Amino acid sequence: MSRLSRTTAQAQLPAYLQNEAPAIGLVHLGPGAFFRGHQAWYTHRAMQLAGGDWRICAVSMRSADVAAALQPQDGLYYVASMEQQTELELVGSIAEVLVAPSQYGQVLARLTAAQCRYVTMTITEKGYCLNGRGELDLTLPVVAADLALVEVQPDGSVRAESAIGLLVQALFLRYQANLPLLTLMSCDNLTDNGHKLKAAVQSFAAHALAYREQAGFLAALQQLICPCSMVDSITPATDDALRELVQQRTGLTDAWPVKREAFVQWVVEDVLPANQPAWRQAGVIFTPDVTAFEKAKLRLLNAPHSTLAYLGSLLGLETVLDAMSHPELSALVKQLVQQEILPSVPALQGLDLAQYSAAIFQRFLNPSVRHLLAQIAWDGSQKLPMRIIPVILDNLQAGRPVRLLAVAIASWLQFIRRRVLQQQLPEPVPLVDPLAASLLAIAAQCSGKAANDVPLWLALDAVFPASLSQQPAFVTALSRAYDLLNHQSATDAVQPQWN
Numbered sequence: 001m002s003r004l005s006r007t008t009a010q011a012q013l014p015a016y017l018q019n020e021a022p023a024i025g026l027v028h029l030g031p032g033a034f035f036r037g038h039q040a041w042y043t044h045r046a047m048q049l050a051g052g053d054w055r056i057c058a059v060s061m062r063s064a065d066v067a068a069a070l071q072p073q074d075g076l077y078y079v080a081s082m083e084q085q086t087e088l089e090l091v092g093s094i095a096e097v098l099v100a101p102s103q104y105g106q107v108l109a110r111l112t113a114a115q116c117r118y119v120t121m122t123i124t125e126k127g128y129c130l131n132g133r134g135e136l137d138l139t140l141p142v143v144a145a146d147l148a149l150v151e152v153q154p155d156g157s158v159r160a161e162s163a164i165g166l167l168v169q170a171l172f173l174r175y176q177a178n179l180p181l182l183t184l185m186s187c188d189n190l191t192d193n194g195h196k197l198k199a200a201v202q203s204f205a206a207h208a209l210a211y212r213e214q215a216g217f218l219a220a221l222q223q224l225i226c227p228c229s230m231v232d233s234i235t236p237a238t239d240d241a242l243r244e245l246v247q248q249r250t251g252l253t254d255a256w257p258v259k260r261e262a263f264v265q266w267v268v269e270d271v272l273p274a275n276q277p278a279w280r281q282a283g284v285i286f287t288p289d290v291t292a293f294e295k296a297k298l299r300l301l302n303a304p305h306s307t308l309a310y311l312g313s314l315l316g317l318e319t320v321l322d323a324m325s326h327p328e329l330s331a332l333v334k335q336l337v338q339q340e341i342l343p344s345v346p347a348l349q350g351l352d353l354a355q356y357s358a359a360i361f362q363r364f365l366n367p368s369v370r371h372l373l374a375q376i377a378w379d380g381s382q383k384l385p386m387r388i389i390p391v392i393l394d395n396l397q398a399g400r401p402v403r404l405l406a407v408a409i410a411s412w413l414q415f416i417r418r419r420v421l422q423q424q425l426p427e428p429v430p431l432v433d434p435l436a437a438s439l440l441a442i443a444a445q446c447s448g449k450a451a452n453d454v455p456l457w458l459a460l461d462a463v464f465p466a467s468l469s470q471q472p473a474f475v476t477a478l479s480r481a482y483d484l485l486n487h488q489s490a491t492d493a494v495q496p497q498w499n
């Protein structure tokens with residue numbers, strides 16, 4: 001069986017790769033499955049429709065796995081969109097994959113090339129190194145180390161480890177070379193992602209030894225364009241079943257195809273420079289204000305997703321489909337959305353939010369997408385402050401209920417406790433979270449009783465704003481849910497007794 005490459009896939013190559021390939025115009029940080037099924041696919045579509053020199057240099061911030069898989073196949077890979085029928089599409093927008101730690105000079109060269117105009121990024125919530133207030137966390141070791149770098153060398157001999165540090169280096173080199181700055185596009189599930197990114201870049205530059213005396217550079221950064229965006233497409237991790245399917249259908253071996261649901265959406269704040277890939281033609285929605293789209297998606301998709309992940313894991317379930325097929329759990333999550341989340345979502349012209357939410361629950365039932373709850377459960381400390389805590393704050397302020405939102409939080413806390421209790425097992429399951437050490441340390445002091453444990457958890461200011469522990473309505477609801485999930489089986493806890 002031949003390996004996928006430009007030569008072996010000649011007959012199926014997208015038209016833009018048939019002759020000379022377009023030049024690189026974009027750099028992307030974080031070439032995980034989501035990016036490959038989403039932004040890289042949109043850019044592929046854009047080049048199919050309108051050409052342009054918009055191929056992508058994809059940069060892994062740490063792991064060399066994606067480069068090892070895609071380089072031998074000329075950056076090509078298949079996207080499988082899973083609906084009743086599985087459609088395969090060969091995507092050719094990735095020109096190369098670089099690994100930042102070992103190819104730093106090349107990464108800087110790409111970022112400082114005149115023809116590079118955009119950096120898109122999917123570095124997950126934790127990649128932005130923000131604190132509980134959504135600002136750059138100057139105390140994180142990786143940020144502190146990057147801030148202490150005293151010079152910037154175009155050859156990459158001075159290396160930043162964080163994405164923000166790398167971007168500021170590149171922007172500074174462009175500034176020195178009189179090149180236009182880059183447009184930086186966060187494509188992560190962060191509230192206000194563009195504003196947070198811009199603020200983090202500016203804060204880094206203002207605090208870093210190498211830049212803080214450079215008034216001209218700091219002033220130039222005020223002009224930096226960082227559009228906010230909402231990204232959406234459910235993209236489970238690749239598995240061997242997908243690799244086999246691709247092999248059977250195409251006769252070629254693809255080391256790392258990507259699968260996702262057929263639904264795909266990208267809404268971008270309409271502030272991009274005129275010179276851009278034909279994303280609009282490819283279906284990207286441009287709008288003056290993304291906030292309402294972003295709130296609707298984070299609250300109506302990601303919030304129930306996380307709730308299903310934690311409660312479902314406590315119930316011993318494996319996938320989103322399993323969780324949605326559990327009658328009490330799915331009823332509870334629907335009730336949560338109906339009663340406590342939908343009222344917090346601002347109206348969006350032309351979109352019926354109830355229908356939008358119903359369609360999302362339908363997407364969760366897609367039998368072809370095997371989406372593991374364990375994958376969604378990762379990084380709760382980073383995700384819940386974007387998807388659940390803001391709804392709680394809004395509801396408290398508006399006098400709306402938070403009872404079921406508190407169940408969602410309690411299920412996360414009990415999920416962490418479960419991990420601690422499992423440490424004694426022969427094969428303990430690790431807690432995947434950048435704050436794992438702090439979370440496990442708190443869990444180790446827990447007794448299981450809310451009266452003792454809830455204050456310990458609420459003191460975690462990276463996740464819970466201080467004001468929350470002053471809110472009796474929330475503390476009582478959280479304590480009740482916590483005790484219930486502790487003393488009874490999770491099955492009992494999702495019974496209709498919440499009504």
Ligand code: CS2
Pocket residue numbers: 189231232233234235301302305306375376377383
């Ligand atoms: C999920 C998201 O893993 C998670 O936390 O909630 O990745 C979700 O599948 C995407 O945001 C859908 O667009």
